[in-house]
Amino acid sequence: xxxxxxxxxxxxxxxxxxxxxxxxxxxxxxxxxxxxxxxxxxxxxxxxxxxxxxxxxxxxxxxxxxxxxxxxxxxxxxxxxxxxxxxxxxxxxxxxxxxxxxxxxxxxxxxxxxxxxxxxxxxxxxxxxxxxxxxxxxxxxxxxxxxxxxxxxxxxxxxxxxxxxxxxxxxxxxxxxxxxxxxxxxxxxxxxx
Amino acid sequence: xxxxxxxxxxxxxxxxxxxxxxxxxxxxxxxxxxxxxxxxxxxxxxxxxxxxxxxxxxxxxxxxxxxxxxxxxxxxxxxxxxxxxxxxxxxxxxxxxxxxxxxxxxxxxxxxxxxxxxxxxxxxxxxxxxxxxxxxxxxxxxxxxxxxxxxxxxxxxxxxxxxxxxxxxxxxxxxxxxxxxxxxxxxxxxxxx
DNA sequence: AAAATTCATTAACATATGATAAGATATTAA
DNA sequence: TTAATATCTTATCATATGTTAATGAATTTT
Numbered sequence: 001x002x003x004x005x006x007x008x009x010x011x012x013x014x015x016x017x018x019x020x021x022x023x024x025x026x027x028x029x030x031x032x033x034x035x036x037x038x039x040x041x042x043x044x045x046x047x048x049x050x051x052x053x054x055x056x057x058x059x060x061x062x063x064x065x066x067x068x069x070x071x072x073x074x075x076x077x078x079x080x081x082x083x084x085x086x087x088x089x090x091x092x093x094x095x096x097x098x099x100x101x102x103x104x105x106x107x108x109x110x111x112x113x114x115x116x117x118x119x120x121x122x123x124x125x126x127x128x129x130x131x132x133x134x135x136x137x138x139x140x141x142x143x144x145x146x147x148x149x150x151x152x153x154x155x156x157x158x159x160x161x162x163x164x165x166x167x168x169x170x171x172x173x174x175x176x177x178x179x180x181x182x183x184x185x186x187x188x189x190x191x192x193x
Numbered sequence: 194x195x196x197x198x199x200x201x202x203x204x205x206x207x208x209x210x211x212x213x214x215x216x217x218x219x220x221x222x223x224x225x226x227x228x229x230x231x232x233x234x235x236x237x238x239x240x241x242x243x244x245x246x247x248x249x250x251x252x253x254x255x256x257x258x259x260x261x262x263x264x265x266x267x268x269x270x271x272x273x274x275x276x277x278x279x280x281x282x283x284x285x286x287x288x289x290x291x292x293x294x295x296x297x298x299x300x301x302x303x304x305x306x307x308x309x310x311x312x313x314x315x316x317x318x319x320x321x322x323x324x325x326x327x328x329x330x331x332x333x334x335x336x337x338x339x340x341x342x343x344x345x346x347x348x349x350x351x352x353x354x355x356x357x358x359x360x361x362x363x364x365x366x367x368x369x370x371x372x373x374x375x376x377x378x379x380x381x382x383x384x385x386x
Numbered sequence: 387a388a389a390a391t392t393c394a395t396t397a398a399c400a401t402a403t404g405a406t407a408a409g410a411t412a413t414t415a416a
Numbered sequence: 417t418t419a420a421t422a423t424c425t426t427a428t429c430a431t432a433t434g435t436t437a438a439t440g441a442a443t444t445t446t
Binding site: 362363364374375377378379381382 | 392393394395396
């Protein structure tokens with residue numbers, strides 16, 4: 001079970017405990033493969049799993065009342081995916097998560113994981129660190145969203161994920177930036193000069 | 194020391210431990226009063242304290258390279274304030290926090306608090322809950338920002354904080370909504386019909 | 387109380403962005 | 417390979433939002 005071992009190493013790293021026995025996870029986790037365009041989470045459904053991406057890439061998006069999609073994140077090998085918000089609310093999910101390529105994910109049963117967090121300080125610490133890291137990322141994104149233009153955010157995105165443009169349709173990038181594909185085309189056209 | 198007792202009760206509530214002895218806090222905390230327009234945190238300075246608002250109200254904002262301000266949150270009696278992001282980075286702060294009215298705050302020394310979190314599971318649990326709650330709020334705000342128009346977000350804001358419009362200048366509300374005061378005026382004018 | 391400042395609204399104008407549509411490529415399916 | 421579909425770009429037009437400026441009201445300072 002190679003992918004699960006990757007997750008274990010990731011968590012040992014996160015906790016700074018290289019030798020930690022993480023065999024409890026064997027009970028919580030399973031591996032699932034996704035074809036391109038398959039959904040890890042469908043909006044309207046109750047979210048049960050978070051996932052550790054062993055291979056592939058996903059996009060996470062909101063859908064508004066008119067059916068328009070708004071990408072809020074891309075995630076890749078080595079990232080967690082899943083809707084933190086929907087997992088913790090346990091109400092019909094607001095988020096959809098779709099495979100951008102064929103992918104493999106370690107599914108983590110959220111309910112069982114929460115029991116660990118309740119009963120074991122190690123897992124509380126992990127959970128705290130995960131929430132903390134997510135929060136720090138959110139603040140960075142908030143800052144960018146408030147103080148930068150779409151063109152500036154596009155440049156940042158390109159620098160941070162140079163592979164992204166080969167991987168996903170540019171209307172997905174536009175959606176992530178909060179603009180239309182037409183507007184992104186214009187930004188690109190301007191950049192060439 | 195009435196304000197500190199309020200904070201203690203708030204934390205006991207958060208932890209679900211009504212009887213918990215929280216006298217460790219006596220060493221970490223102090224009370225400070227702020228005049229209207231005084232700063233709790235000035236961008237460019239290193240953030241040292243988080244604060245529990247015992248009385249009054251604050252706004253938290255980013256400043257961009259042109260000196261423009263972007264309100265990212267308002268907070269009131271019973272809320273925590275302080276820049277989570279800047280407290281944890283310990284680099285020159287990106288956020289400024291300004292008193293909207295004369296206020297009183299329980300200052301919490303962040304370094305000493307972090308030592309508690311490291312050494313004591315109770316405080317780890319508190320810290321986890323605080324991060325978790327902040328994160329859940331962030332997700333709600335993200336959803337609104339991505340899927341709603343400025344006019345819709347304005348309506349939500351009014352419903353959630355009916356007192357806000359008496360308390361803060363309307364250009365502050367506009368900044369929070371990500372629009373100009375002129376644009377907010379137009380939204381208001383439209384709503385009258 | 388008077389003067390000065392700040393703030394909210396409105397109007398006129400400029401600009402940026404979205405909508406629609408058409409054409410060109412590229413990708414996928416038959 | 418050919419046909420069908422999806423995607424990207426560009427152009428045109430409509431619209432929404434920002435900018436600047438003027439006015440009056442409200443607030444603060446002297």
